[in-house]
Amino acid sequence: MEFIEKIRNLYEEGKIEEAMNAISSKYPLIDEMPRDVLEVEAWCLFRFEKYELATKAALMLTEKGSQKGYELLAQIVGYVNKDDALLEQIFQKLPVNVSVCNAYAIRARDPDSHIEVKKVLLAAILYMNEEEIAAAHLLNNTARLLMAKGYEGINMDVVTAIGFWQISLSKYGSKNYHHRAAVYFWLSKAYEKLDMLDEARENAKKSLALWVKQISLDPGNPKFNKNLTGAEKRLEELMR
Numbered sequence: 001m002e003f004i005e006k007i008r009n010l011y012e013e014g015k016i017e018e019a020m021n022a023i024s025s026k027y028p029l030i031d032e033m034p035r036d037v038l039e040v041e042a043w044c045l046f047r048f049e050k051y052e053l054a055t056k057a058a059l060m061l062t063e064k065g066s067q068k069g070y071e072l073l074a075q076i077v078g079y080v081n082k083d084d085a086l087l088e089q090i091f092q093k094l095p096v097n098v099s100v101c102n103a104y105a106i107r108a109r110d111p112d113s114h115i116e117v118k119k120v121l122l123a124a125i126l127y128m129n130e131e132e133i134a135a136a137h138l139l140n141n142t143a144r145l146l147m148a149k150g151y152e153g154i155n156m157d158v159v160t161a162i163g164f165w166q167i168s169l170s171k172y173g174s175k176n177y178h179h180r181a182a183v184y185f186w187l188s189k190a191y192e193k194l195d196m197l198d199e200a201r202e203n204a205k206k207s208l209a210l211w212v213k214q215i216s217l218d219p220g221n222p223k224f225n226k227n228l229t230g231a232e233k234r235l236e237e238l239m240r
Contacts (some may be wrong), residue, residue, distance in 0.1 A: 003022075004036050007019045013217060014175075014177050015217050015218055016044050016221055019044050020044045020048065030057060039066060043072060047221070051076060057072075058070075070100070071094070074100045077107075079107070082107060084115060087100075087103060087104065087115075098127045098135055099137075101127065102141055104123065106141050108120050109141070117145060120142050123138065124164065136171035136179065137168075137179070139171070140179070142161075143162070143164035146161040147186065155194065158194055159194075161186075161190055177210045177214040178210075181207045181211045181214060183207075185231055188204040188207065204231070204238050208234075212228065
């Protein structure tokens with residue numbers, strides 16, 4: 001197996017720290033990494049909450065002409081920097097890109113964001129039939145946006161969000177444990193809003209089980225560990 005295939009597989013399996021260790025053992029300096037290796041390293045840094053280094057790597061990738069650099073930069077701007085204007089600048093460079101639309105969905109959830117819910121909804125509908133993993137992310141985060149800000153009315157928004165999450169789960173497949181764990185966590189919140197407490201508990205249990213599985217693969221990941229704690233508390237709340 002080629003090195004790049006190995007580290008991509010580790011990343012996709014959620015073994016983020018193992019992927020980073022493999023990369024650093026072969027390329028100790030980020031400046032010496034080939035473009036395809038740097039693309040994996042950049043996303044690993046982001047998933048490991050090393051946002052300053054992830055930003056550096058993303059900017060290096062944009063200089064190398066990598067679209068993935070702009071996609072990651074959009075995620076950082078939307079999730080960490082929370083900057084509507086800068087996100088719009090990136091959108092102008094990649095106006096038809098599902099990953100950038102996903103960054104819009106993430107940023108739009110924030111109370112101070114001026115991104116229109118309708119704009120994100122239209123993007124989610126546009127990319128609904130795409131099979132790439134970024135489409136699953138977009139549907140997932142659009143559902144979270146509906147829960148946070150709404151669009152049509154409380155119950156209708158919750159039902160629509162559940163539909164988006166169910167489609168995203170089908171796109172995530174049998175792996176992607178951390179993404180699926182997050183979806184089940186939010187599904188438990190949605191069913192609770194509809195007073196469907198049995199369904200809420202079942203989804204909370206699924207979320208916790210997946211976080212346990214994910215942590216077994218990547219025990220040192222700080223974000224995953226925080227999410228595991230959150231899933232445990234969530235299930236405790238519902239079982240009272």
